[in-house]
Amino acid sequence: MKIRLVLIDGDEDYRKRLSDFYIRNYQDRIEILTFSSLDSFENNRGNKAIDVMLVSENIEDDLSSYSEKISLAYLSDRDLIERKNNIKTINKFKKPEKIYKEILNVLADGANGDIAYKFNDGNNTLVEIFMPVNGGAGATSLAIAYAKRLARQGIPTLYLNFETLNSSNIFLNGEGNVGFDEIIYAIKSKKQSVSLKIESSVLKTSEGLDFFNESRSALDMLEMSDEDISVLIKELQGMGKYRHI
Secondary structure, three states: OOEEEEEEOOOHHHHHHHHHHHHHHOOOOEEEEEEOOHHHHHHHOOOOOOOEEEEEOOOOOOOHHHHOOOEEEEEEOOOOOOEEOOEEEEEOOOOHHHHHHHHHHHHHHOOOOOOOOOOOOOOOOEOOOOOOOOOOOOHHHHHHHHHHHHHHOOOOEEOOOOOOOOOHHHOOOOOOOOEOHHHHHHHHHOOOOHHHHHHHHOEEOOOOOEEOEOOOOHHHHHOOOHHHHHHHHHHHHHHOOOOEO
């Protein structure tokens, strides 16, 4: 899936830097169009559908006419504001990789949240389960060691932990603060794109192993049913990103 992104910001250097980065590193995932103002966007947008708009917070135009059809976010030069005019804000000076994750999150939560995120159409994902015979048997350590070994070999691998008290953060480190509870909510709400929420939340270790932060509350894990887990696994397999889960 290729996301059509519009960037509206008066800073020409910033537009060029972000655009060049995505063209160079995310060419197969993002088509980016840049404009200096909303007027310029309206006069030159053509008939192409737009998935996400990132708009500088310095632009004071009313965006309400776009919000029903396009997922929106403001670009801010600080982290202090989470929302402006009830529209999410993103720190424009974050690393472009993190802005990309934020874009996916906005898209998952917004008007176009039913979009499916796919890397390829093949379904060659092998799901392997490690189950302890009792607490402290070492299933978590063994599963993580096995997953890291696969990742070191360059095999696309995701580590999943469905324990109520998830101890993965003892062994796994990655940049990001989104909890697994957001994926649970996306599954249960049936109003968000689960695959987009997955891709916006997943973290990566130094070995190249993908994983999720623990849920912010253990109670959220107790809310997960067998059906919810089945939905998650099917979404992950449908994305075609991983060889092993």
